[in-house]
Amino acid sequence: MRNVSKLFAAILAVSATALPSAASAEDAGHGPAIEAQEWSFAPPFGQFDRAQLQRGYKVYQFVCANCHSMNLLSYRNLAQPGGPQFSEKAAATLAAQAQIADGPDDTGKMFQRPGRPSDRFRAPYANDQAARAANGGALPPDLSVMAKARPGGPDYIYALLTGYEEAPADVTMSKGMHYNSAFPGHQIAMPNPLAEGVVEYTDGTEPNLNNYAKDVSAFLMWAAEPTLEARYxxxxxxxxxxxxxxxxxxxxxxxxxxxxxxxxxxxxxxx
Amino acid sequence: MAHESTYKPSTGIERWLDSRLPIPRLMNDQFMVFPTPRNLNYWWTFGAILTFMLGVQIVTGIVLAMHYQPTTEGAFESVERIMRDVNWGWLLRYAHAVGASMFFLAAFVHTFRGLYYGSYKAPREILWMLGVLILFLMIATAFMGYSLVWGQMSFWAVTVITNLFSSLDSVVPGLGTTLVQWIWGGFSVGEPTLNRLFALHYLFPFVIAGVVILHIWALHIPGSNNPTGVDVKTPSDTLPFHPYYTIKDGFAVVVFCIVFGVLLFYAPNWLGHTDNYIPANPLQTPPHIVPEWYFLPFYAILRAIPDKLFGVIGLMGAIIVLFFIPWLDTSRIRSVSYRPIFKWFFWLFVICCLALGYLGSQAPEGWYLFFGRVFTIYYFAFFLIIMPVVGLIERPKRLPGSITESVLAKHGGAA
Missing domain, CATH: 1.20.5 (Single alpha-helices involved in coiled-coils or other helix-helix interfaces)
Incomplete structure (x- = not known):
């Protein structure tokens, strides 16, 4: 909708109506300005960087997945064309690392079993209430379509993950909140999730904050738009x-x- | 321009059919040889574009309905399943969503074309009113369709718009509330609401298709208007619809598809709101509830008026006033090209609609609200004051003697 406003604004500018700029973009509820990044999947001919998506999955798996669900994704998606393209076997192995609740069995009991490629990504909490209870009342949102659910998409996610700062002296932080330059209102419940070296990279990419943020943002873009390459x-x-x-x-x-x-x-x- | 039939059944089957259900005769007379003014410009191709878009929406919509689940639990996820797991589902869903925008874009151009060239004036009043009815049905259909995604913006748009009926409480206490609960099928927007929106969203396009047939019927009695607004006088003023306009419309449809394709394949979410990728949550209101771009001008009018009931009347009135244009315009001539004073007001009206569109996307406060009110006043003044008054005081420019004369004057000047 911001783009549409821009479109109307552009048309309006031609008709030279002196519209007030009293309300800044931030006041209008759009949040802080987000810097655009360069992405391999930019239209019209872009593609996802397979290695980047695989690294991004790793960041998701070791960091994000501790609190955030991704209910629309299945492990089999990790092997499908146009994505991280893990081998079928690798996807099956990644699935098997998760314990999935299944059942009821013949005796009527639920049981845990290793995941299969057809299983959805294992959610960290049984339900929203459990998620809130474990996170000081805040609900970590599902990340399946996050890259489409915020203005700026992957640019926003990248800005958010790299936007943790010391709160300026004149800002009073609410209890349990963290200062973030990209988050609308600047007070976010999620603590800084990334730090240098928290995830091991095996392909020679430097394991720093910038790369983690970039890779996981790209991964979330693929997760939100798995048919992007086919579409282009x-x-x-x-x-x-x-x-x-x-x-x-x-x-x-x-x-x-x-x-x-x-x-x-x-x-x-x-x- | 209802003309003598020129159809000659040439085969046995055609002769047999002609005395029973003469569809070949209808197609020949109304589509192939139908006499059409020879000077129609590209603004006239939007009728064909709209027919094409209605087809696109119906075909993609029917297939989407095969996979969609109208439940509050499953709706959002089923849309995403379509995008991910249905063969070509992403194409169908994005074509349908972007298609709605393209449909409205074409409908607005088509409406402004009719407005500019006076296509609503006698003897085309019913044709125009059927067009306004189609626009109204399109608005209802698009609104209901948007709700089916069951994202945050879907849910809250339904909540806001259905709640407008509660303004009737200020007329008859309790009437509005009763009506709103009847529409919802409960005490809040929920599963029964979603189910009926889905049922009606499936029904309305076929109602539109029916009114489109009436619209074309009403068009084919007087025939098309044209850029000069001068009536067809001799057969030399016309050309057979086929091949002259089938090919011209065909070319326009292809060009339109290029624009459609760019949005569909490279920016399918550009015209949408990011909040609608957040599943509906009745406990959390989005900071700004805004409709899709094609409703923004009407939304601006609704919010420009301080009283809720009058706001709703303004919103409805913005469409209803269009029905009366044939009688509000007092000008003797049709085309704005020959109306030196009204021309300025017309283009100001176009700017007014664009401005209302922009203002509809902004929070209704400060200068935004002020300009929203200014343009709302102009919107209604254009129809209710300017149209009747300017038509009476204006001296139009000299009209060409005939369509053929205007065409020959255009091509190469002096002979």
């Missing part, structure tokens, strides 16, 4: 088709209407 690919084909088709239609239209224009000329010359 189909889009490219359809756009090429439409452009060619438009040229053909234009020429056909010209050819058909040439008859009328010819008749007009004849009529004029006769007159």
């Amino acid at each position: 690919r189909l889009g490219a084909r359809i756009m090429i088709f439409l452009l060619v088709f438009a040229v053909i239609m234009y020429l056909a239209k010209k050819a058909v209407w040439a008859r009328v224009h010819k008749r007009d000329h004849a009529a004029k010359n006769a007159a």
Whole structure:
């Protein structure tokens, strides 16, 4: 909606209505300005960086997943095309690391078993109440579509994860809150989740805060939009088709209407 | 321009059909040879574009309905399942969502075209009113469709809009509340509400399709208006619809699809609100409840009026006033191109609608509210004061003698 406002604003600027800038963007409830990052998956031809998504999954698995669910994702998604593309076997192994509640069995009891690729990502809490109880009353939101659910998407997630700072002297922090430069209102219940070296990287990428934040933001973008690559690919084909088709239609239209224009000329010359 | 039938059944089957259900005759007379003013510009192609978009919405919508679950527990997730696990589901869902925006874009252009060229004036009053009815049905359909996603913005939009009926409490105490509970099917927006919104969202497009048929029927009695607003006088003023306008409309539809495609494939969520990717939560109100872009001008009008009941009347009135345009416009001529004074008011009205759109997206306070009120006043003044008054005092420019004359004057000047 911010973009739409921008669109209307641009059109309005042309008509030069002196609109007041009294309310800054932040006052209007949009939150602090978010800096745009460079992403490998930018339109129109971008792709996810497989290694980045695999690292991002690792950050999610070791850090985020301790408090946040991702209920729309299954372990099998980790192996599907257009994503981190772990091998089928690796995805099965990652699934098996989680203990999933299943049942009831023949005796009517629920039981725990190792996860299968078809299982959804294991949620850290049984329900919202348990999640709140464990987090000082705050509910860690589900991350499945987080990258689409905040203005700025992955840019916002990156800014948030790298936005933990000392609170300025003039800000009074509420109890249990943490100062964050990217969070609307600047007071967030989530403590800084990342620190240098908390997740081990095995592909030579430097295990620093910046890379963690970047990788997990990219991973969350894929999680929110797992068909992004297929969309760009189909889009490219359809756009090429439409452009060619438009040229053909234009020429056909010209050819058909040439008859009328010819008749007009004849009529004029006769007159 | 209701014309003599030129259809000659040429085969046995056609002759047999012609004396029973003459569909080939109808298609020939109303589609193939239908006499159409020869000077229609590209603004006239939006009728075909709209027909195409209605088809897109119905086809994608029916398939989406096969996978969608209208339950408060399952709705949000089923939409995401469609995006993730249904074959081509992401394409269907984004085409349907972006398609709604494209549909409205085309409908607004089509409406402004009718307004500019005076296509509502006699003998096309019913044609125009059916168009306004279609716009009204589209608004209702889009609103209900948006609610089905059951995200935060869906839920709160339903809450806000259905609650508007409670303003009737100030007319008859208890009437509004009773009506709202009847609409909800309970004491708050919930499962029964979602179920009926889904049922009606599936029904309305077919009602629209029915009114579209009436709209085209009403078009085919007087025939199309044209950029000069001068009536068709001789057969040389017209061309057969096919191939001249089938090819022109076809080209326009393809170009329109390019714009549609760019949004669909590269920015499908650009026109949407991020809050609608947060599942509906009746306990948490979003900081700003804003509708989709195509409702923003109406939303601005609603919020510009301080009293709730009058706000609702303003909101409804913004559409209802359109029904009366054929009789509010007192001008003798149709096309704004030949109306030197009204032209300025027309373009100011276009700016007014865009401005209301922008203001609808902002919080109604301070200068935003002030300008919201200014433009709301202009919106109604345009129809209720400017249209009748300017039509009486204005001296229009000289009209071309005929459509053919205007075309020949345009092509190459002196012969």
